[in-house]
Amino acid sequence: MGSIDLKHIARLARLHLSDEELKFLETQVSQILAFVEKLGQVKGLEGVEPTSHPFAVSNVFRDDVPQSSLNIEEVLKHSPQAKGRFFQVPKVIEDKN
């Protein structure tokens, strides 16, 4: 593994990092990655199914029956910025659909 582009990763994660934090993380993250890369030693993984759930629960549904919704005023009361019945954010110029 080459050196990682920490700034790019931080941008993907929408995480502001100070220069100091960047420096700090650079070393630590490389150390941790070097450590986890020990997995390269594991043999016989061809054809092994990856486990994303420990147990085989499957086909879990809920019925299409309306449940009561939340009172939005209560939620907005504790939100960082609200206007009327809306959450408020800075003006977004770029339209995206």
Add this chain to the structure above:
Amino acid sequence: MIPTIGLEVHVQLATRTKIFCGCAVEFGAPPNKNVCPVCLGLPGALPVLNREVFGLGLRAVLALGGEVSSVVKFDRKNYFYPDLPKGYQISQFAHPLGVGGSVEIDAGGKPKAVRLNRLHLEEDAGKLLHDQLPDSSVVDLNRAGTPLAEIVTEPDLDSAEEAYQYLTTLKAILRSAGASECDMEKGQLRCDANISVRKNPSDLLGKRVEVKNLNSFKAVRLAILHEITRQSAALEKGEKLVQETRLWDDERQKTFTMRSKEDAHDYRYFPEPDLVPFFVKKEDVEKVRASLPEMPKAKEDRFIKQYGLTTYDAKTLNLEKETADYFESCVRQYAQPKSIANWLTGPVAAYLNANPVSFKELGLREEWLIEMAQLVEGGKISFQAAKEKLFPEVIALKKRPQEVMKEKGLEQVSDDSALGSWIKEAIEANPKVVADYKAGKDTAAMFLVGQVMKKSQGKANPVKVKELMASKLAESN
């Protein structure tokens, strides 16, 4: 220049509640009315799949001739946006609900199969509104978690017209299957188009441009035409095209570049750990398949064969499932398929085109349509008068055609004496025409018939008038 077009269509599946929570799906509700911890993305909340979403998705896959996957899984698509509460969209990446299938369209009179790549399930985002406050945008999450099926074609479309054909056909199929209402005005069908052009068939595909924000079938057609022209012009001039996302501006009728994202799209898909895998049994698929109604194309073919309709009529009747069903129901009561079809593809279709109402909203009772057809057939009213005068009144007054005809005095006059006097007047008033006729100019008689129709304000029975006119002219010989 050869255009290559592929479409990604998102349709809203017709459920009562959202895909992963029990909030109602409701168009036009007050902001943030139908929200809960799950669709607000509150800490600790977990999704549970709506059974109906899966069922309707299966119907869509099968109606489109696709193959249902035996293992269906959900993945997280990670990106940040204020209308995406969790910071990821639950979608399907590696194991979509369905793969393959095709939609047969009419490509310049010839049938053409547009291949489908896949159909997958996902949740809709909320809405970010920019026109509510001067210096801020605001977020409404009513739409967040609305169930969608994303249907992706192969790049099989060659023109804007084909894209249009594809969309209308797709809509008819999905509506027939009961999977989606596909009401574009309610945002239930949204389309993104991938368009590229190249000079020669042997060239590699050109740089793909994705056009978003296509909110009507018309916009799809115009945007594709615009892009083909724009890209072709650029290629002609030797300019380099870039792979990009553009937005359609409906007002200015052109596409423009979306300010390129801060980072390249890296959605970091991975299996959604909060949902379990879904295994689909063959017998369940067959049950759904058996429960599907006849699809528009099959019905179209049947209409031609069974009722002797023209291809045009059969196609037009099958654009909407309601119309096709209405037609058949009428024919069961009054076995004159051609005349019923004439009414539906003629006056009714014209009225719907000119007025902002749906067929359902029109409120035209089957017995009324049948009665109008019968009145024409029985010579009580001319088709012309029925179409132009009777039909609009029936719609406006919501009354039996028979009554309307009487009230408005629209009955056809076939009575010999009444017709005779009009004919007499016409002959006397146009001696020169009569002379022409006698000199062997047959068309002169048509003019005289027209005069009679005019005098009768369209009520005279044209067939009768023609007969009588011929004998009168012969008499005076």
Add this chain to the structure above:
Amino acid sequence: MDLSRLTISGLAERLRKNESTQKDALEALSKSIRERDTDVRNIRAYVPREAIKPIHRKADRNSPLWGVPIAMKDNICVEGLEVTCASNILKGFVSPYNATVVEKLLDAGAVIYGQTNQDEFAFGSSCETSCYGPTRNPRDPQCVPGGSSGGSAAAVADHTAIAALGSDTGGSIRQPAAFCGVVGIKPTYGRVSRYGLVAFASSLDQIGPITKDVRDAAILLGVIAGHDPKDSTTANVPVPDYTSFLGKSVKGMKVGKPKEYFEAGLTPEVAKSIEESCAALRSLGVEIVDVSLPHTQYSVNVYYIVAPSEASSNLARFDGVRFGHRSKSSATLLDLFEKSRGEGFGAEAKRRIILGTYSLSSGYYDAYYLKAMKVRTKIKQDFDDAFKKVDAILTPTAPSGAFKLGEKTADPLQMYLSDIFTISANLAGVPAISLPCGIVQKNLPVGLQFLGRPFEEEKLFQLAYAFEEATGWHKKLGNVS
């Protein structure tokens, strides 16, 4: 009588018999919190909130937890209470809903009383990454209580809570239980609903009890376990009456001792405690046999790919839009996201978000995430194989007793390795209990861990109870008088 020193079973009985009132119990706890948690010894097991607000509802007098106060880790949603996961980014978030475990506790008559400190978002093994500052170990205030559920374990050990709930993603219930000398169980994945638990790593997280003795753990798990229609990953497996397995003979049970766990990293004192524990079990008629879990050596490696990957996605919802912290300098959308998150998350959270984002990013997914998921399958298969031969597996809970505050904060990798014995249970999804089995360095408890087959928590209780009765560590440590 000081009611705060009672167990769930002891207090519930007194309340039912009208020997004390619920009010007495809450006052006793309030007093002990004031005296020991905040004032004199500064243990700080609880997150600082204006005043503890008891939450309860009407319940049948015969309900198992009628009137019994239970403390919540600060990552479990309680309606009307601020829930922060000990992170600045969630400050001000007041939950509008109850976690399923909270609903179940309230229905069983419990009183939700107090929210306990933790590592930020449960990222840590020492309770030192909390935005409120560290919790101290009541057995030795110079030491950490373990983590991430350090507050819950410290409160129970210090008798400032009767019992508490914690959450365990890689050892976060068991390791602090071991460090503080109390009992903690991580149930089988899918045994307890995660609905309302602020997610760290969704495929690993489980809520579980931290209690003064094994009986209490059995009572509490019995209340919170079971299928939940709101959590797709809960199993529809009946919940037995766990208390009915307490006191049953363990004679003839087979317990495996995985050789890999005893090869490296274990302090000699801990090794000695475990040997003595084995002897105690043998004298109860338990057969101790050697087993092998060959892939267990990769557990920490797998964990530090899977857990941060899931966490990086789970933490995306903390974006400053709908709740929690928003940066004052949020002029643009990008600033709103980046600054709010940059200011709100602590160092360890940032480290894990970066690690996880990297592991999932295009070009690295196969090498990291996918590979880790495959090794995870191997680890799970090791357990399946071992459980064909034995009823349970025994290991130390942690390689050493509690370490000093600040001792490992500079070296994240060292900190990660302190979970080396607990992580594999989360990866394989199997249940595991930790209970006291000795004391090292005069006053630091040692934990013994039993791992069991999926959905066989009752066997763990049976074994642990027999061991507890025979050795009496819960009494020696003053958990019960």
